[in-house]
Amino acid sequence: MADTGKSHTAANFQITGPDGGRPNAAFRLLVLGIASLGAAAFLFFFRDNLNDAFLLVMLGVLAMVGVFYLFASAIGFVQVAKSSRPEDIGRSFVDAMDEGICILDEKGGIVYANSAYCGLTGAASLEDLRTPETVLSKHDDAANAVYRLANNAIRGLEADEEFRLNTGLSEEFSGPRWYRASTRLLRMPGREGELRVWRLADISKERDHQEQTFLELQKAIDHLDQAPVGFYSSNAEGRIQYINATLANWLGVDLTTFQPGSMSVEEIVVGDGVALLSSPRPEAGTARISVVDVEMAKADGVSLPVQLIRRIQVDRDGHSGPTRAIVLNRSEGVDLESISGRSEVRFTRFFNSTPMAIAAVDSEGRLLRTNAPFLSLFAAVTDSDAVEGGIKFEALLDRDAAERFRKAFTAACNNQAKIEPFDTVLNPGPDERHLRVFVNAVTGHQDADDDTAEEAAIVYAMDTTEQKALEGQMAQSQKMQAVGQLAGGIAHDFNNVLTAIIMASDLLLANHRPSDPSFPDIMNIKQNANRAASLVRQLLAFSRRQTLRPEVLALTDVLADLRMLLSRLAGTGVDLQIEHGRDLWPVKADLGQFEQVIVNLTVNARDAMPNGGNIAIRTRNVDEAESKTFGYRGMEAGDYVLIEVEDTGTGIPPDVLEKIFEPFFTTKEVGKGTGLGLSMVYGIVKQTGGFIYADAEEGKGSTFRIFLPRHTASETDVPVERADTDVADKKRDLSGSATVLLVEDEDAVRMGGVRALTSRGYTVHEASSGVEALEIMEELEGKVDIVVSDVVMPEMDGPTLLAELRKTHPDIKFIFVSGYAEEAFSKNLPEDAKFGFLPKPFSLKQLATTVKEMLEDGSG
Numbered sequence: 001m002a003d004t005g006k007s008h009t010a011a012n013f014q015i016t017g018p019d020g021g022r023p024n025a026a027f028r029l030l031v032l033g034i035a036s037l038g039a040a041a042f043l044f045f046f047r048d049n050l051n052d053a054f055l056l057v058m059l060g061v062l063a064m065v066g067v068f069y070l071f072a073s074a075i076g077f078v079q080v081a082k083s084s085r086p087e088d089i090g091r092s093f094v095d096a097m098d099e100g101i102c103i104l105d106e107k108g109g110i111v112y113a114n115s116a117y118c119g120l121t122g123a124a125s126l127e128d129l130r131t132p133e134t135v136l137s138k139h140d141d142a143a144n145a146v147y148r149l150a151n152n153a154i155r156g157l158e159a160d161e162e163f164r165l166n167t168g169l170s171e172e173f174s175g176p177r178w179y180r181a182s183t184r185l186l187r188m189p190g191r192e193g194e195l196r197v198w199r200l201a202d203i204s205k206e207r208d209h210q211e212q213t214f215l216e217l218q219k220a221i222d223h224l225d226q227a228p229v230g231f232y233s234s235n236a237e238g239r240i241q242y243i244n245a246t247l248a249n250w251l252g253v254d255l256t257t258f259q260p261g262s263m264s265v266e267e268i269v270v271g272d273g274v275a276l277l278s279s280p281r282p283e284a285g286t287a288r289i290s291v292v293d294v295e296m297a298k299a300d301g302v303s304l305p306v307q308l309i310r311r312i313q314v315d316r317d318g319h320s321g322p323t324r325a326i327v328l329n330r331s332e333g334v335d336l337e338s339i340s341g342r343s344e345v346r347f348t349r350f351f352n353s354t355p356m357a358i359a360a361v362d363s364e365g366r367l368l369r370t371n372a373p374f375l376s377l378f379a380a381v382t383d384s385d386a387v388e389g390g391i392k393f394e395a396l397l398d399r400d401a402a403e404r405f406r407k408a409f410t411a412a413c414n415n416q417a418k419i420e421p422f423d424t425v426l427n428p429g430p431d432e433r434h435l436r437v438f439v440n441a442v443t444g445h446q447d448a449d450d451d452t453a454e455e456a457a458i459v460y461a462m463d464t465t466e467q468k469a470l471e472g473q474m475a476q477s478q479k480m481q482a483v484g485q486l487a488g489g490i491a492h493d494f495n496n497v498l499t500a501i502i503m504a505s506d507l508l509l510a511n512h513r514p515s516d517p518s519f520p521d522i523m524n525i526k527q528n529a530n531r532a533a534s535l536v537r538q539l540l541a542f543s544r545r546q547t548l549r550p551e552v553l554a555l556t557d558v559l560a561d562l563r564m565l566l567s568r569l570a571g572t573g574v575d576l577q578i579e580h581g582r583d584l585w586p587v588k589a590d591l592g593q594f595e596q597v598i599v600n601l602t603v604n605a606r607d608a609m610p611n612g613g614n615i616a617i618r619t620r621n622v623d624e625a626e627s628k629t630f631g632y633r634g635m636e637a638g639d640y641v642l643i644e645v646e647d648t649g650t651g652i653p654p655d656v657l658e659k660i661f662e663p664f665f666t667t668k669e670v671g672k673g674t675g676l677g678l679s680m681v682y683g684i685v686k687q688t689g690g691f692i693y694a695d696a697e698e699g700k701g702s703t704f705r706i707f708l709p710r711h712t713a714s715e716t717d718v719p720v721e722r723a724d725t726d727v728a729d730k731k732r733d734l735s736g737s738a739t740v741l742l743v744e745d746e747d748a749v750r751m752g753g754v755r756a757l758t759s760r761g762y763t764v765h766e767a768s769s770g771v772e773a774l775e776i777m778e779e780l781e782g783k784v785d786i787v788v789s790d791v792v793m794p795e796m797d798g799p800t801l802l803a804e805l806r807k808t809h810p811d812i813k814f815i816f817v818s819g820y821a822e823e824a825f826s827k828n829l830p831e832d833a834k835f836g837f838l839p840k841p842f843s844l845k846q847l848a849t850t851v852k853e854m855l856e857d858g859s860g
Contacts, residue, residue, distance in 0.1 A: 100200035102132055103186065106193040120200055122170030132181065132198040139165050145181065153183040153196050162203070178207040230306070230327030236320045238265045247327050252299030265323075270295040270303050273372050277310075285316040293330070294372070305330040357461040360442075362454055365392045365409055377433070377463055378426070393459055397424055401437070408439035412457040415441045423464070434468040435461050469633065494532070495819030495840035496746040501529040503752030506844040510759075529841070550588045550688070552711055555619055555641060556580045562595060566602050566617075573612030576602075581620035585710040587641050593684045600681050601645040601704050608649030608702065618644045622707065630705075635691045639710035646703040652696035660694060734848040735761045738785035738855055742766045743773040743801065744817070745793045753788070756844035757851065770796025774804060782809055786855060788838075788847075791818035799829055806833070813854050817842070 094101055100117030104110060113129055123129045133150055136142040145161035152159035160182040168177045180203045186195040224231060230247025234240050239261040248255050251268060266274050273294030289311050295303040307328040313321035357374035359367050378396055394402040394409075401424035411419045419439055426433040438460040505526035512519045559578055570576045598617070605615045622640045652660065661682040685692040689709050696702035740762045744750035750766055757764045765780065767773035770793055777784060787805065791798040798816050805812050814833075819840040829835070836854040838847065 098201070100198075102198045102200070104131060104196045104198065106195075108133075111195060117200060120169055120202060122172070132200060135169060136181065139167075139169075141165050142179070142181075149181060149183045149198075153185070156185060156194075158182070158184050168202075173202075176204075177202060178204045230329065231325070232265075232327065233322060233324045234265050235261070235322055238323075239263070240265060240268075241322075250298070250304060250327075250329060251296060268296045270297050274376075277308075284314055284318040287311055287313040296327075357463075359393065359459045359461075360455045361393055361409070361457050361459055363413065363456040365394060365406075365456075367391055367393055368455060374461065377435075377461060396426075397437075400424075405437065405439065408437075409457055412439045412441040432465075434464045436464050437461050496749055498529050498532055498841040500746070500748030500752055502526060502841050502843050503749070503756060503847075505529065507752065507755060510844075550590050552586050552588050552713070553591060553594065554584065554586060555643065555708075556584055558591065558594065559598070559617065559619065562598060566599070569599065569602055570606050570615055574606055574609060575612075575614045577614065577616045579616065579618040581618070581641075583621070584619055585621055585639065585641050586713070587708040588711040589688045589708060590684075593688075597681045597684050597706070598643075598645070600678070604678065605645060605647035605649060605702070608647055608651075613648040613701075616644070616646045618642075618646070621710075627707070630693075632691065632693050635693075635707060640690070640707040641710060643706040643708070644703060645706075646701065648701040651698040651700055652694065652702050653698055657694060657696055661692075734845070734852050736852060736855060737761055737763070738851075739763045739780075739783060740765070740851065741773060741776060741780075741784045741787045741789075743768075743770065743787065743789035743793070743798070745769060745790060749790075752844070753847060756847055760848050762851070769793055770798070770801035770804075773801055777805065777809075784812070786813040786815065786851060788815045788817060788851065791816050802829065802833065802835065806830075813857075815850060815854055 095114045097114060098116055100120045101112070101114045102110060102117045103112040108131060110129060110131060113123070118124070118129065121130060121135050133146055136146045142163045142165060145163045149159050149161055160180065162178065162180045164176060164178050166176055167174055169179070180199075180201045182199045184197045184199070186197050188195060225245035227244060227246055230250060231242075231244040232240050232247055233242045240263050241260045243253060243255075243258065245255060247253075248258070253263075265277060269277060273292075277292065277294070289309065292308050292310070293305070294308060295305050298304055307330055308325045309328070310323055310325040312323050315321055354371065355373060357371065357377045359370040359374050362368055394405050397405060401422065404422040404424075408419050408422065419441075421436050421438045423434065423436050426435060440458045440460065442455045442457060505522055508522045509519070509526070512522060559580065563576075563578060566578075567576050602615060602617075609615075620642055622642045624637050624639055627635065627640055628637050660678050682692055685706055685708075691707045692704065694702060694704050740757055742750060742753050742757070742764055744753060744766070745768050747768075750768065754764045754766050765776050765784070767776050770789070773787070773789065774796075787801075789798040789801055796804075798818070802812075802814050802816075805814070813836075815836040815838055817838045817840060836850055838850045842850075
């Protein structure tokens, strides 16, 4: 109970109604005496009817009793003790309280007020007594509080208010005072309505104590803020809850904007120093003090060498608790006045900042001390508690590497100068880390007087994971490039052979009717030549030298058109589902080649599920931010349209997964696969500018992901015109009378071309090289309507021939013939060069059609 600071001398006031009092004890004695005398008088007047002896005795006794009590009461000799009822005890308790109590009836009249209330309000008599509303309303500072209390009391609610007055409620206090007022409702048995109980207390001393405590706390915080060392505290998650001004000034942190938990310890500790912060945790229910040397990052990016003295706490359940740390600025020479101290700082910074993991081991190979990169590198196979406990270094390695370490360690203990490093792998699996380990001798470690006597050797470990990955990627790239070059070269020669075979077959078929016995044989020759041409196209697709006709595609429509074909290819035992992404971005690709990619992946998925299963083809957009999360090597960040082909088949073993895109690699039986399917898919996707990756797990199926770059529309986009049907070609007249110069180094191809064009009415001049073509052009004085030339030729290739002819005949019509993609040579031509293109192998009809179209093109 708050002390009001004065003794209450005023008596309490009790206001009661007519029936509010109770009989007095003396009054009861008086009544008893009168009753006794009355009884004696009655016996005296009616003595004739009673026994004389009995009457005399009774009269005497009653008279004596009555007179005695009357006389004793008059002189105060006999007193009757007052009864102690519960309401008397409660009234005495309330009157003795230091807190003022004032009880009002439902009309606002005062029913009771204790002495403390009288003292607080300065009421010395009943005439001075006022209700709390009346007393407090005189002070403007309390008016709002009184209004709220009175309203709550009227509504039957309890309420409390605290307020400060410039002067006290009584004249005894002239200075500012703090008061607490509250209202409560009281219901009395046998009384209608509710009484309102006001409580009023002077809490000035309590507030003075709180203000003093707050000032002391402010001083303590100011002392901590201005301390010559830094300080911070963090919670169990490592979020900083408090940082003093000294450390904030060192790091460039603005305390006016700092919010508890807005930054973490890991954000301000540089590099592998974070690993040191996860130093051995204390046992459950204990705390530990550790000292570590790390570097912190300033707001401007400059590192600050510091020493942390941290107190780490762990609760009984083993959960990390708050951490408090003192930060010493090593750059300012704190505790480093001597030269040796400054050298220690430089060494500590070097030791923990080097990218190489370093550890000192004793004569038994146990770890004595490590740097931060060591803890970070070996975190996957051990913890800092084990390092602190002196674990043997060989226990962190596999069996083969441990044996090599023991040999190197023995050599180091014998002070051998040259010790070969060895390579090993940590945590084999998806997260494996490749290491190169060096073991060096410590000179003089056998000297008992040397400070380094406990160190038998120094172990260095270098993380070579990225280097190994790059080496593997480079080797694979070189192998694929070599195979691609080989495939491209073979494809060129095969194209010439197949072109000659197909053209010769066409010439034979032109001279044989279907009823001729040799007609089926000729058709068989042409069909197998076309089949061989398909294999050549797959080789060119892998080597990315095929001819593409890219156009802007809406993949939702493309896959919808393919659905029926894919369902037939998947078969009845396979459930094919196509899930279209919403609002897919457009892509630019060759429609036919893209369809071939989806068909090939669907067939492969079907073959991986001999007992049936599910194939899901899904599409969706992948923005630049999400593309970074996939973590695929070689894929640049950007906007892509993702096509996923997932099956529930047998999966792909890891050793096979590395080779699936290599040409001629297949896991199928002999005669059931060429090994060119996925290599063709790989080449088409790459030539389109996209990426393809495969993820698989044995027994759980495979997923192929194709990332095609998002196409942004531009003015240079020209719709690709597709050939209609063979009906249109049959109706077209392919004859002509123009003069054609055919340049081809392959005799069989050149002879077939000459016969094909001559049979259509053209005048054909032939040349076996570019140089010969220039000579013929000069002989004909330039009277040539069109030149049909191979691209790859000895002495002078096709693009060089076109450049030479344009010098004297700038408007010459020109058609390139090649088994390679048009883009392979067109980039070396002038931007304004106009030419046609005919891919090898081709038929007589295709050659005649291309020449006819080029001649009819007025823009040529």
